[in-house]
Amino acid sequence: xDQHRCQWxxxxxxxxRYHDEEWGKPVSDDRTLFEFLTLESAQAGLAWITILxxxxxxxxxxxxxxxxxxxxxxxxxxxxxKSFDGIVKNRLKIHAxxxxxxxxxxxxxxxxxxxxxxxxxxxxxxxxxxDISDGRSIPVTSPISDAISKDMKRxxxxxxxxxxxYAFLQATGFIDDHINGCHCKxxx
Numbered sequence: 804x805d806q807h808r809c810q811w812x813x814x815x816x817x818x819x820r821y822h823d824e825e826w827g828k829p830v831s832d833d834r835t836l837f838e839f840l841t842l843e844s845a846q847a848g849l850a851w852i853t854i855l856x857x858x859x860x861x862x863x864x865x866x867x868x869x870x871x872x873x874x875x876x877x878x879x880x881x882x883x884x885k886s887f888d889g890i891v892k893n894r895l896k897i898h899a900x901x902x903x904x905x906x907x908x909x910x911x912x913x914x915x916x917x918x919x920x921x922x923x924x925x926x927x928x929x930x931x932x933x934d935i936s937d938g939r940s941i942p943v944t945s946p947i948s949d950a951i952s953k954d955m956k957r958x959x960x961x962x963x964x965x966x967x968x969y970a971f972l973q974a975t976g977f978i979d980d981h982i983n984g985c986h987c988k989x990x991x
Contacts, residue, residue: 806986810938817855827987829976831918836975837907838868841900843971844962845891860889865900873904899961906959924951932979932989941980944969
């Protein structure tokens with residue numbers, strides 16, 4: 804028997820697995836949050852499925868998303884990664900991943916964790932579960948994503964505008980935008 808799920812994942816097995824096992828599930832682990840920050844930033848201007856298909860390449864290229872190790876990458880590493888087949892070979896996005904890792908560390912030092920930084924933008928520090936009647940009514944930004952993106956840009960983060968930030972918040976479960984009736988709605 805088929806389970807009711809959000810329409811956006813269609814029938815692609817990779818999308819379905821991502822939807823059912825990850826999207827909207829609350830994440831508090833900093834390494835996983837850095838992974839999604841890196842992947843969402845790489846996705847700018849591309850289809851998410853493109854990034855999902857390259858996820859293992861990103862995992863190898865960016866040292867299993869160990870933000871402390873990525874922060875130590877050099878211009879030589881950037882040059883090498885421009886030829887790495889498993890990722891989007893955009894020089895600015897590769898550079899952004901390294902810069903963002905350094906800034907991620909600054910936030911972890913300041914707040915104790917990246918999760919603490921992000922959840923601090925939410926009313927009563929609680930995740931949001933939106934009432935989504937169908938896929939056409941899923942927002943792409945919010946006042947919270949605007950505020951986080953603005954603060955992160957002020958800190959120097961790259962490729963993290965409000966739309967990318969909102970996608971990050973959805974992916975990591977800070978915001979649950981599963982459609983009403985989806986078997987993944989209201990995860991705790």
